[in-house]
Amino acid sequence: xxxxxxxxxxxxxxxxEKIKVQSVVEGFMDSVKTSLIKGENVxxxxxxxxxxxxxxxxxxxxISKNVTMLIPAHKIPSFKASxxxxxxxx
Numbered sequence: 001x002x003x004x005x006x007x008x009x010x011x012x013x014x015x016x017e018k019i020k021v022q023s024v025v026e027g028f029m030d031s032v033k034t035s036l037i038k039g040e041n042v043x044x045x046x047x048x049x050x051x052x053x054x055x056x057x058x059x060x061x062x063i064s065k066n067v068t069m070l071i072p073a074h075k076i077p078s079f080k081a082s083x084x085x086x087x088x089x090x
Contacts (some may be wrong), residue, residue, distance in 0.1 A: 036077050048081040 015039045018023055032050055042050040057073040063084050081089070 044082075046082055047085055048079055051078050051080065052076070053078045 003025065007018055007021050010016070010025070011021045014021070017073065032042050036050060036052055038050060044050075054075050054076050055073060058071050059068055060071050061068055
């Protein structure tokens with residue numbers, strides 16, 4: 001499902017114009033991105049959590065050049081579904 005599909009579904013189920021739904025969906029995504037960039041986790045009860053995970057530094061190999069390289073520690077965004085949501089998907 002794409003963002004356009006989500007906008008169409010919400011517009012159809014609520015009767016709100018697609019333009020307004022699109023601005024709300026994009027506003028929601030911007031809020032989540034902004035919070036994660038600031039280092040704040042986002043918790044949506046009954047849906048899941050958008051959290052920042054820290055990856056430790058590690059060594060890796062570039063097999064085409066046969067070189068060992070160091071990948072520094074870094075942070076990545078992650079999503080974890082709520083227990084109730086995960087159970088419904090199963």
